[in-house]
C-alpha cells in the first residue's frame with residue numbers, strides 16, 4: 001500500500017483521519033506525523049523524512065488552529081500556518097496534497113458561502129489560512145478543504161468545540177454563547193470520511209466540507225447541554241457586540257454542494273447526527 005502522511009495526527013481532525021483510514025482508505029498506509037516525530041518548522045528534518053519515506057499523499061492537518069492563539073502570536077501563526085504549509089506543499093509538488101482551511105476566511109456578512117465566494121479574513125488566523133490557500137491552489141493537483149467547527153474526541157481531550165464546552169462545565173463555569181454567530185458544525189469523524197472520499201475521487205481543487213445545519217454558538221451550546229445534563233451545564237446568551245477580541249464573522253456558514261456531489265453519503269446537520277448517535281462519545 002502507498003504511504004500517506006497525516007500531519008497534525010495528535011490533533012482533533014488529523015487523529016480522526018488517521019483512525020478511520022482502515023475503514024475509509026483501504027488502499028493507503030496512513031502514517032500519523034506528530035510533533036514528537038519532528039517539529040514541522042524544522043524544514044531540513046521534514047525534508048529528510050519526506051525523502052526517506054517517500055509518501056504518495058499528504059493530508060496536512062497541523063496548524064496553530066485557535067483564533068485567539070494566532071491573534072496573540074502572529075509570527076508563530078504565519079510560520080506554522082503559512083511557511084510550514086508552503087514547505088510541505090513544495091515537497092509534495094508531484095503527489096496529492098490536501099490542506100485544511102477554515103470558514104473564517106469569510107467575513108460572515110452573507111453566510112451560506114460557496115467556493116466562488118470572495119474571502120475577507122477578519123483575524124490573523126484567517127489571514128494565514130487565506131495566504132496558505134493561495135499557495136496550495138497554485139498547484140492544480142493540490143486540494144484545499146475549508147471546514148467549520150469540528151467536534152469529537154481528541155487525543156488531548158481539549159481540541160473539539162464540544163470538549164472545550166464540557167471542560168468549562170466540568171469546571172463549573174457558565175458559558176457566554178453568542179446568539180449572533182452562525183457556523184456549520186460537523187462531527188470530525190464525518191470530516192474524516194469525506195476527506196478520504198475526496199482522496200479517492202482524485203478531483204483536486206477547493207472544497208467546503210461542513211455540517212448541513214447552520215447553528216448559532218448558543219444553539220450548539222443548548223444541544224451540548226441537553227447531551228450532558230449530569231454536568232448541570234450553565235449557559236447564558238451573549239453577543240458578538242460585546243466580544244473584546246478580533247472582529248468575528250457573524251455568519252460563516254458554508255454551502256457544501258460541490259463536495260456533496262462527490263460524496264457517497266449526505267453531510268449531516270449536527271442535531272440530526274447527535275440524535276442518530278446518542279451513545280457516541282462527543
Ligand SMILES: NC(=O)C1=CN([C@@H]2O[C@H](COP(=O)(O)OP(=O)(O)OC[C@H]3O[C@@H](n4cnc5c(N)ncnc54)[C@H](OP(=O)(O)O)[C@@H]3O)[C@@H](O)[C@H]2O)C=CC1
Pocket residue numbers: 007008009010011012013014034035036038039040041060061062063064065066080100101102103147148149150151154159160161
Ligand atoms: N477544529 C476545527 O473546528 C477547525 C479546524 N480547522 C483546521 O483544520 C486543521 C486541523 O484542525 P484541528 O485538528 O482542530 O487542530 P488541532 O489544534 O487539534 O491539531 C493541530 C495539530 O497540529 C500540530 N502542530 C502544530 N504546530 C506543529 C508543528 N510546528 N510541528 C508539528 N505539529 C504541529 C499540533 O501538535 P500538538 O498536539 O503537539 O500541539 C496538533 O496536534 C487545522 O488546519 C485547522 O486550522 C478549520 C476549521 C475548523
Ligand SMILES: Cc1cn([C@H]2C[C@H](O)[C@@H](COP(=O)(O)OP(=O)(O)O[C@H]3O[C@@H](C)C(=O)[C@@H](O)[C@H]3O)O2)c(=O)[nH]c1=O
Pocket residue numbers: 065066067068102103104148149176177178217218238243245
Ligand atoms: C463561541 C464563543 C466564543 N467566545 C469567546 C471564547 C474564546 O476566547 C473566543 C474565541 O472563540 P473560539 O475559541 O470558538 O474560536 P473561533 O474563532 O470560533 O474558532 C473556532 O473555529 C475554527 C476556525 C477553529 O479552527 C476552531 O479550532 C475554533 O478556533 O471567543 C465567547 O465568548 N462566546 C462564544 O459563544
